[in-house]
Amino acid sequence: MTIHDLTRWEPRHTEKKLGAPRSSVSALAPSAVHAVALDLACGQGRHTRALLAAGYAVIALDVSRNALEHLKSFGTGADARLLCVQADVDNWPLRQESFDAVVIIDFLDRRLYATLKAALRPGGQLLVDTFLDAGHPNAEGPSNADNILTPGELARAFHDFEILEDDEQDGPTARAIFRARKRAQPR
Ligand SMILES: C[S@@+](CC[C@H](N)C(=O)[O-])C[C@H]1O[C@@H](n2cnc3c(N)ncnc32)[C@H](O)[C@@H]1O
Secondary structure (H helix, E strand, C coil), X not given: CHHHHHHHHCHHHCCCCCCCCCHHHHHCCCCCCCCEEEEECCCCCHHHHHHHHHCCEEEEEECCHHHHHHHHHCCHHHCCCEEEEECCCCCCCCCCCCXXXXXXXXXXXXXXXXXXXXXXXXXXXXXXXXXXXXXXXXXXXXXXXXXXXXXXXXXXXXXXXXXXXXXXXXXXXXXXEEEEECCCCCC
């Protein structure tokens, strides 16, 4: 998957874009002074910047070198709380219980669900805000079903988490916003 994703995404990140973050990320206040967040498939880091501003130390991971160079050039690169990782999500080992928050926006790799569960600390939150299959073509986002959520998918996959938000929005650009907390004691 690395070569394919790299060659597909690198040209899309040639141009520097200062996008506004999705508002869903504002629900993730750090729970501790040294809270660590993972911005998975971070792109040019519009949510990385929001997470740093909220007080997190952030690991920003993306397959695209161009995207990470832009992220750093926005001024965040000098922040000692930021670690940029150019890697394929499928090949980068995520340590168990190392994140207080995992943020996945406009990206989906459903093979990672078990890894993400393990990578969150007890009490840590997962936020996924991405495209949803609402039974009609999505005006934006991917066309490949591998990259689009099905209705109820995250609630089923993370049934062992405490679900804090599960909002499936139909419309020309259907999306799901899902936020859930890893339980301190597994059920
Ligand atoms: C639509 S962009 C979303 C970026 C960011 N999350 C945001 O909301 O602005 C999808 C991102 O996924 C990254 N990506 C795609 N496949 C990847 C993979 N296998 N490993 C890591 N990153 C990947 C791309 O480089 C791209 O930056």
